[in-house]
Amino acid sequence: MKRRLLLILAAVGAIAATNAGLFLFAQRSVQHELDSTAATLAKRVASVQGRARALADDAHRRWLAQQPQTNPCDDAFTASLRHLADSVPYVKGISLLQGATLACTSLPDVAQEQVDRMLGRLLVGDNYLPASALNFNSPGLVQYYPYADGFNVLSVLQAEYFLDLLGTQDPARYRQVVLRVKSTYLRSDRQVGPHLPVLAHEWGSAAVPGGAQVYVEASGTLWWQYVRDSVVTWNLIAAGVLWMLLGLCRRLTSNERAFDRVLRKAVAGRVIVPYYQPLFDLPGQGLSGVEILARWPLPDGRFVPPDVFIARAEKSGVIGDLTRLLIGRVIDDLPALRLPPGTRLALNLPPELLADEALFAYIEHWGHTLQAHRLQPVIEVTERSFVTIAQTDKINDVFGRLRDHGIEVALDDFGAEYSSLGYLHRFRFDYVKIDGLFLDGIGKRREVERVLDGVLNIASSLELKVVVEKVETPVQLAYLNDRKVGAAQGYYFGRPVSIDVWRTEAGGCARHRGGCDHSVAECEQERAINEASFPCPR
Numbered sequence: 001m002k003r004r005l006l007l008i009l010a011a012v013g014a015i016a017a018t019n020a021g022l023f024l025f026a027q028r029s030v031q032h033e034l035d036s037t038a039a040t041l042a043k044r045v046a047s048v049q050g051r052a053r054a055l056a057d058d059a060h061r062r063w064l065a066q067q068p069q070t071n072p073c074d075d076a077f078t079a080s081l082r083h084l085a086d087s088v089p090y091v092k093g094i095s096l097l098q099g100a101t102l103a104c105t106s107l108p109d110v111a112q113e114q115v116d117r118m119l120g121r122l123l124v125g126d127n128y129l130p131a132s133a134l135n136f137n138s139p140g141l142v143q144y145y146p147y148a149d150g151f152n153v154l155s156v157l158q159a160e161y162f163l164d165l166l167g168t169q170d171p172a173r174y175r176q177v178v179l180r181v182k183s184t185y186l187r188s189d190r191q192v193g194p195h196l197p198v199l200a201h202e203w204g205s206a207a208v209p210g211g212a213q214v215y216v217e218a219s220g221t222l223w224w225q226y227v228r229d230s231v232v233t234w235n236l237i238a239a240g241v242l243w244m245l246l247g248l249c250r251r252l253t254s255n256e257r258a259f260d261r262v263l264r265k266a267v268a269g270r271v272i273v274p275y276y277q278p279l280f281d282l283p284g285q286g287l288s289g290v291e292i293l294a295r296w297p298l299p300d301g302r303f304v305p306p307d308v309f310i311a312r313a314e315k316s317g318v319i320g321d322l323t324r325l326l327i328g329r330v331i332d333d334l335p336a337l338r339l340p341p342g343t344r345l346a347l348n349l350p351p352e353l354l355a356d357e358a359l360f361a362y363i364e365h366w367g368h369t370l371q372a373h374r375l376q377p378v379i380e381v382t383e384r385s386f387v388t389i390a391q392t393d394k395i396n397d398v399f400g401r402l403r404d405h406g407i408e409v410a411l412d413d414f415g416a417e418y419s420s421l422g423y424l425h426r427f428r429f430d431y432v433k434i435d436g437l438f439l440d441g442i443g444k445r446r447e448v449e450r451v452l453d454g455v456l457n458i459a460s461s462l463e464l465k466v467v468v469e470k471v472e473t474p475v476q477l478a479y480l481n482d483r484k485v486g487a488a489q490g491y492y493f494g495r496p497v498s499i500d501v502w503r504t505e506a507g508g509c510a511r512h513r514g515g516c517d518h519s520v521a522e523c524e525q526e527r528a529i530n531e532a533s534f535p536c537p538r
């Protein structure tokens with residue numbers, strides 16, 4: 001439940017952060033779109049102006065070629081100018097001027113004073129002329145091209161063409177699009193004026209080579225369109241992913257719940273049993289202890305891995321019942337174990353379980369029973385269970401009470417993943433069990449040996465007795481003997497076995513092992529052949 005809440009909180013936080021990012025992103029995208037639309041329009045305006053310029057150059061060239069004639073602006077030349085102007089749809093007319101005086105024009109029925117008026121307006125910087133001024137049915141934009149030889153060309157471009165161009169932009173995205181040519185502002189709503197209209201929303205702009213400028217203003221909804229497209233889309237995706245994660249989480253927790261149910265049943269049905277693994281003193285290899293390890297056999301002969309079901313048992317709280325079950329079975333098994341007086345019998349326990357008074361009483365009873373059989377009870381606690389400094393006093397108190405009842409406390413898995421040297425001075429242990437993690441590297445990797453040497457040195461300087469776990473080879477054993485390690489446990493000496501196997505083979509081999517330097521497996525093989533004795537294999 002807590003995990004799910006955390007997951008939901010993390011998801012909500014991630015969605016909020018993503019949305020903030022997406023809102024900013026939408027803002028930047030709007031600006032980018034406005035600028036790039038303005039740039040595209042500016043390019044189209046520039047290309048129109050470029051063609052008009054090329055036309056003016058052509059007209060100027062033809063006019064120069066016409067010069068030797070006495071009347072260069074004859075009907076044929078005027079017709080050729082008109083033909084030139086008609087070749088480009090948005091060019092209404094071309095006029096050639098000598099200085100400010102009209103020399104020749106393609107404009108139909110244009111009176112001299114009309115052109116003069118046009119020139120007058122051009123000189124004050126206006127280049128937009130209403131239809132009436134040109135005797136046209138549409139207004140014009142006048143382009144003025146001066147040449148070095150004193151001739152000038154005027155091109156009258158149809159303003160409608162530019163207004164149409166601005167009007168092609170989607171009004172749902174852009175509130176207005178404005179083209180400024182000199183001091184004239186043409187707008188997408190087909191209005192023309194001498195001032196830039198107020199741009200109330202966000203806007204972008206782009207310059208047209210030659211001095212014109214395009215402005216594109218966002219509509220009031222453009223930002224929301226981005227929000228809808230990006231934020232909504234991403235949120236839908238995020239919601240989908242979250243939904244899948246929650247489903248997965250629910251499935252996992254329901255799997256865990258199902259596992260817990262089966263585990264509870266296995267404990268209630270006494271399916272889980274203790275296995276026994278011997279510990280030996282070094283270098284003599286006399287049996288010094290036995291570790292109790294839980295085993296959950298399945299009907300098909302396989303076993304549920306202990307670290308899997310123990311971890312679940314600790315999480316779900318079944319561990320208390322499981323420990324009770326094991327303690328009861330170990331007490332039942334005591335006669336069959338036939339352990340020599342003084343042998344340690346070690347039970348694994350997460351220390352927080354000791355706070356449970358009912359269970360503590362049960363452990364106390366187990367300790368007394370073992371002592372009655374002249375055995376030494378030991379509780380092995382795993383480091384990963386100790387979490388906070390605040391618990392130190394409480395745990396030390398519990399350890400003290402165990403010792404009062406003659407029960408020893410050992411630190412399990414020292415040097416493994418959860419290792420913290422702090423535990424060694426915060427708690428008093430009767431001995432530490434060093435994880436076999438490092439043994440793999442013995443004889444192969446010098447640095448691993450150094451780490452193990454370091455761990456052994458720490459234990460020795462704190463005057464702690466040591467048991468090294470997971471000894472599997474004679475090379476590892478020789479190394480431990482070399483370092484004067486007090487005791488060892490591992491497959492080299494014997495695997496964890498059921499009480500039946502212990503009674504018939506392994507137990508005898510373990511008890512008779514003192515002085516042997518060969519594997520217990522060999523002893524067990526020989527014992528299987530010759531049931532009468534427990535030879536020390538040589």
Ligand SMILES: Nc1nc2c(ncn2[C@@H]2O[C@@H]3COP(=O)(O)O[C@H]4[C@@H](O)[C@H](n5cnc6c(=O)[nH]c(N)nc65)O[C@@H]4COP(=O)(O)O[C@H]3[C@H]2O)c(=O)[nH]1
Nearest residue numbers: 293294306307310348349350470471472489490491492496
């Ligand atoms: N590779 C290798 N492994 C070796 C060798 N010799 C022994 N082992 C394995 O090493 C583990 C030693 O137990 P642990 O460190 O207390 O680690 C135990 C202990 O922390 C926990 N556990 C097992 N039984 C109980 C139990 O009854 N109660 C509690 N609370 N925890 C238990 O589960 C852990 C895993 O148990 P197991 O799978 O039985 O694994 C056991 C044992 O089977 C060896 O030579 N090589």
